[in-house]
Amino acid sequence: MYILTEGEVNTDITKLDRCWAEIATFVFLPDRSGVSKEWVEKVVRQLPELFHKNHFVLFTSGSTGQPKLVIGSRERAEKLARVLHEVQDSEPCRQAILALPLTYCYAFVNQWLWSRVMKRDLILSGGFKQPDTLRKALLEANDALLCLVGAQVSLFTTHYGHDISFPGIIRLHFAGGPFPQNEIDIVKRLFPNARIFNNYGCAEAMPRLTIRPLEDSDEGSNIGKPLPGVELKISDKGEILFRSPYQAVGFYDDNGLYIPTEEDWISSCDLGEEIENGYWRIKGRSNEIFKRYGEKISLPQLLEIVYACWSGQAAFYRDVDISGEGGHVLILSPEPTKEQVRSILQAFRKNYSRTHWPIRVESTSSFPVLPSGKIDKSALSRITDRTIHWRQRS
Amino acid sequence: MNNKEKLRDLLIDVFLLEDSEFHFDLKREDVDTWDSLGVVSLAVGIQETFGYHLEPEEALTISGVQDIIKILEAKGISFDGET
Numbered sequence: 001m002y003i004l005t006e007g008e009v010n011t012d013i014t015k016l017d018r019c020w021a022e023i024a025t026f027v028f029l030p031d032r033s034g035v036s037k038e039w040v041e042k043v044v045r046q047l048p049e050l051f052h053k054n055h056f057v058l059f060t061s062g063s064t065g066q067p068k069l070v071i072g073s074r075e076r077a078e079k080l081a082r083v084l085h086e087v088q089d090s091e092p093c094r095q096a097i098l099a100l101p102l103t104y105c106y107a108f109v110n111q112w113l114w115s116r117v118m119k120r121d122l123i124l125s126g127g128f129k130q131p132d133t134l135r136k137a138l139l140e141a142n143d144a145l146l147c148l149v150g151a152q153v154s155l156f157t158t159h160y161g162h163d164i165s166f167p168g169i170i171r172l173h174f175a176g177g178p179f180p181q182n183e184i185d186i187v188k189r190l191f192p193n194a195r196i197f198n199n200y201g202c203a204e205a206m207p208r209l210t211i212r213p214l215e216d217s218d219e220g221s222n223i224g225k226p227l228p229g230v231e232l233k234i235s236d237k238g239e240i241l242f243r244s245p246y247q248a249v250g251f252y253d254d255n256g257l258y259i260p261t262e263e264d265w266i267s268s269c270d271l272g273e274e275i276e277n278g279y280w281r282i283k284g285r286s287n288e289i290f291k292r293y294g295e296k297i298s299l300p301q302l303l304e305i306v307y308a309c310w311s312g313q314a315a316f317y318r319d320v321d322i323s324g325e326g327g328h329v330l331i332l333s334p335e336p337t338k339e340q341v342r343s344i345l346q347a348f349r350k351n352y353s354r355t356h357w358p359i360r361v362e363s364t365s366s367f368p369v370l371p372s373g374k375i376d377k378s379a380l381s382r383i384t385d386r387t388i389h390w391r392q393r394s
Numbered sequence: 395m396n397n398k399e400k401l402r403d404l405l406i407d408v409f410l411l412e413d414s415e416f417h418f419d420l421k422r423e424d425v426d427t428w429d430s431l432g433v434v435s436l437a438v439g440i441q442e443t444f445g446y447h448l449e450p451e452e453a454l455t456i457s458g459v460q461d462i463i464k465i466l467e468a469k470g471i472s473f474d475g476e477t
Contacts, residue, residue: 322438346410349426
């Protein structure tokens with residue numbers, strides 16, 4: 001077993017191909033994972049012998065910010081790449097353009113592994129860390145597949161303005177966060193020839209569980225139907241549980257090593273429900289739903305209200321009010337005008353009682369992000385560059 | 395900014411009123427957001443804006459904007475002659 005870093009692969013992508021072709025299991029680590037190489041090596045030494053060959057290990061901090069190593073079987077992952085090729089109608093795609101970090105499970109399987117298994121080109125772009133390179137890659141795209149997270153949509157406008165489009169992208173996938181339903185007109189303008197999909201999964205699923213073509217629903221929380229062979233059910237707590245023939249074979253986190261059996265159901269840590277005709281709906285992370293003054297607060301639902309009248313980025317973090325009751329703070333980026341804040345607050349008033357309103361509305365110049373490109377929610381309360389626009393006084 | 399304007403801005407902010415909804419004869423029952431937590435917010439807002447600490451029982455007797463003005467005027471905060 002050995003460690004391969006993101007930096008090594010970024011300078012020479014063929015290293016990853018060589019590692020995949022070798023028998024020994026490798027750990028693929030982001031450059032800024034927040035954990036030491038020593039920690040990873042210590043964990044790796046504890047893994048059973050059967051994981052030392054023909055596997056790969058990815059790092060995830062998910063939405064919780066807690067480090068976790070996820071062990072995948074190469075055979076399972078390649079099978080999933082083939083399944084994704086079918087269900088995502090990817091046959092016409094000649095190439096994949098990478099706009100996400102390759103250590104991110106979603107990009108690793110949906111793009112790098114797919115391009116390897118299906119013998120398509122992989123175009124590295126540096127993502128929004130190198131916006132000019134990304135723009136060039138997208139403009140030169142030739143029947144390409146692109147994977148994004150919803151939070152990236154606003155970055156297109158920020159970096160490239162409103163008058164650009166990328167007709168060479170013919171398949172566009174979203175995963176790793178809320179589907180950008182409220183920005184779908186912008187997405188269609190940016191990618192006029194793309195079939196658009198909402199994908200749902202998690203690193204433990206390695207990583208996909210469901211898929212929904214855009215046209216199947218106009219509801220952002222609709223995550224579509226399970227992939228072939230994937231089983232979903234709801235736990236007593238309302239969490240989505242899954243069993244998948246492609247899922248990770250083990251996980252290591254603060255609780256130690258967990259190796260699921262074929263009978264085990266694995267929690268996605270998301271709340272959800274089955275809706276009509278085999279479709280599923282996500283209600284948010286289980287830690288994003290809580291009670292405030294006896295009323296159930298769903299931060300994902302509140303975020304939908306915000307995004308209905310706010311085109312920038314938005315997130316909530318938890319805090320307490322002056323009575324010591326737990327609540328939530330809305331933080332926006334970039335800085336809103338007074339009228340935009342009023343408009344968001346009016347939307348809260350129109351749709352919800354006061355207990356659902358945020359304790360404060362703040363803004364920051366930019367959000368802290370995880371290596372995956374998602375907002376680092378665990379760091380929001382520690383942002384020093386913030387402006388308070390409104391607060392509940394209770 | 396005079397005291398009437400300060401009170402108007404405070405009530406708009408606490409109860410998330412549209413500017414057009416506000417008038418000085420507004421009653422509690424006219425405002426859907428004038429709930430129990432709203433009463434607490436109002437009391438804190440009055441303390442911050444006018445420096446007067448509204449007792450909880452006093453806050454609960456308020457049935458409209460005119461009651462607030464009466465309470466504050468009784469504490470020497472003048473609204474006379476303000477337009």
